[in-house]
Amino acid sequence: MTMNNLGKSLVRMRSFTGSVKMVAVRMQFTLYLVLLLNIYNSFVSALYFHIGETEKKCFIEEIPDETMIIGNYRTQLYDKQKEEYLPATQGLGMFVEVKDPDEKVILSRQYGSEGRFIFTSHTPGEHQICLHSNSSKFALFAGGMLRVHLDIQVGEHTNNYAEIAAKDKLTELQLRVRQLMEQVDQVQKEQNYQRYREERFRQTSESTNQRVLWWSIVQTLILVAIGFWQMRHLKSFFEAKKLV
Amino acid sequence: VSLSPQLCALMFSWIRASELTFELPDNAKQCFYEDIIIGTKCTLEFQVVTGGHYDVDCRLEDPDGTVLYKEMKKQYDSFTFTASRNGTFKFCFSNEFSTFTHKTVYFDFQVGDDPPLFPNENRVTALTQMESACVSIHEALKSVIDYQTHFRLREAQGRSRAEDLNTRVAFWSIGEAFILLVVSISQVLLLRSFFSDKKTTTTRVGS
Numbered sequence: 001m002t003m004n005n006l007g008k009s010l011v012r013m014r015s016f017t018g019s020v021k022m023v024a025v026r027m028q029f030t031l032y033l034v035l036l037l038n039i040y041n042s043f044v045s046a047l048y049f050h051i052g053e054t055e056k057k058c059f060i061e062e063i064p065d066e067t068m069i070i071g072n073y074r075t076q077l078y079d080k081q082k083e084e085y086l087p088a089t090q091g092l093g094m095f096v097e098v099k100d101p102d103e104k105v106i107l108s109r110q111y112g113s114e115g116r117f118i119f120t121s122h123t124p125g126e127h128q129i130c131l132h133s134n135s136s137k138f139a140l141f142a143g144g145m146l147r148v149h150l151d152i153q154v155g156e157h158t159n160n161y162a163e164i165a166a167k168d169k170l171t172e173l174q175l176r177v178r179q180l181m182e183q184v185d186q187v188q189k190e191q192n193y194q195r196y197r198e199e200r201f202r203q204t205s206e207s208t209n210q211r212v213l214w215w216s217i218v219q220t221l222i223l224v225a226i227g228f229w230q231m232r233h234l235k236s237f238f239e240a241k242k243l244v
Numbered sequence: 245v246s247l248s249p250q251l252c253a254l255m256f257s258w259i260r261a262s263e264l265t266f267e268l269p270d271n272a273k274q275c276f277y278e279d280i281i282i283g284t285k286c287t288l289e290f291q292v293v294t295g296g297h298y299d300v301d302c303r304l305e306d307p308d309g310t311v312l313y314k315e316m317k318k319q320y321d322s323f324t325f326t327a328s329r330n331g332t333f334k335f336c337f338s339n340e341f342s343t344f345t346h347k348t349v350y351f352d353f354q355v356g357d358d359p360p361l362f363p364n365e366n367r368v369t370a371l372t373q374m375e376s377a378c379v380s381i382h383e384a385l386k387s388v389i390d391y392q393t394h395f396r397l398r399e400a401q402g403r404s405r406a407e408d409l410n411t412r413v414a415f416w417s418i419g420e421a422f423i424l425l426v427v428s429i430s431q432v433l434l435l436r437s438f439f440s441d442k443k444t445t446t447t448r449v450g451s
Contacts, residue, residue, distance in 0.1 A: 046260055046262055046278070047262040047264075047276050047277070047278050047353060048276070048277050048278070049274070049275065049276050049277065050275070057266070058266065058267060059264050059265060059266050060265040060266065060267070060348060061265065062265070062396065062400065150262075150264075151260070151262060152262075152263075152264065161361055172375065173372075173374055173375060173378070175361060176361060176375060176378040176379070176382070177378060179361060179382065180378060180381055180382060180385065183382065183385040183386075183389065184385065186389065187385065187388055187389060187392065190389075190392050190396070191392075194392075194395075194396065194399070197396075197399060197400075197403065198399070200403065201399065201402065201403045201406060204403065204406045204407050204410050205406050207410055208406065208409055208410040208413055211410070211413050211414060211417065212413055215413070215417040218417075218421070219417075219420065219421070219424075222421060222424055222425075223424070226424065226425070226428040229428075230428060230431070230432055233432055234432065234435065237436060237439075238439075241439055241440070243439070
């Protein structure tokens with residue numbers, strides 16, 4: 001009886017391990033597939049949009065000072081024959097231009113079809129990141145669109161924690177605390193910038209208030225003066241015409 | 245079967261947050277696309293920063309073309325959904341109803357959860373108290389930064405309205421002063437012309 005039971009349980013176990021193996025194999029297969037897709041999509045498989053040939057797309061980043069921004073992009077050109085987007089294109093580059101809040105250009109470079117640009121802000125405010133293609137071979141586009149994958153990381157997100165952990169030899173807890181410190185630093189910088197912006201806002205409002213006040217007074221004076229002048233002029237005119 | 249390297253590759257590729265602020269000219273439509281895996285929880289949040297009546301049309305479609313979210317002339321909204329299929333999801337912002345105001349739109353598209361801090365975080369053991377305290381502080385700070393961003397955008401909106409008002413007041417003051425002078429002088433001249441046209445009319449008036 002026990003042998004039979006043992007045999008039955010063995011069979012059950014084998015079928016169980018068999019099914020587990022099947023599940024494991026299937027899982028591994030899907031994971032390999034995902035890994036393959038990941039490799040195919042290479043570094044940047046983020047959000048993407050379409051851009052025309054001569055079109056310039058600008059993005060605004062309002063950031064406090066001493067903040068680092070890392071931008072990664074990848075371009076794909078539409079192939080009319082295959083009716084799909086090619087993975088990478090030779091000879092097609094993007095021109096990246098970054099302007100600071102005072103309209104001064106702080107980064108102006110041409111990159112290949114896949115690129116990464118990094119800059120640090122020195123003045124707080126609205127920075128403008130503009131991208132356009134540098135294609136001189138108009139036949140390349142053939143009326144199609146360029147697909148641009150873009151990923152912009154700001155401030156604390158630019159830190160590569162794996163690298164920091166390796167360089168400073170931090171334990172897990174130390175790395176978590178370092179991340180918290182970076183986050184709090186970002187919050188503090190943003191609050192500082194907020195104070196500066198609020199002051200500008202207040203100055204604008206006070207200037208509007210002053211202007212409205214002065215304008216009311218000046219307008220009343222102008223009206224009264226013009227009224228006087230009109231009446232006096234007409235009176236003298238009618239007296240000259242001997243009508244009064 | 246060792247799953248961790250594949251798991252980390254999985255985590256690094258399909259989990260991200262993209263936030264962008266871009267300018268949408270009048271009568272224009274801008275679309276963004278993202279490839280999402282089935283079952284991922286995604287959030288789309290957008291806010292109009294400057295321009296006109298601070299509203300924009302937003303539309304979110306799944307790979308089949310089914311509209312998951314469609315709102316017209318919205319100033320701010322947040323929409324969470326779970327991807328029902330694999331494929332390319334598309335969301336568009338449209339300013340086609342506006343004839344001459346261009347808008348600045350901010351959006352934040354979060355796909356999945358944030359990547360873990362450590363590459364081989366497939367731990368079976370629980371976090372220590374210190375580590376879980378750090379995790380909860382991290383989550384709280386993330387929400388602080390999120391609120392800060394929205395506050396900054398609202399402040400930018402208020403400030404742009406105030407600056408608009410300031411320039412409008414300045415132009416209107418100068419314009420109105422000019423109009424007043426022109427109108428009053430031309431009134432006087434017109435009145436004079438009624439009375440000094442022909443000799444015949446004056447005699448008629450005289451008699």
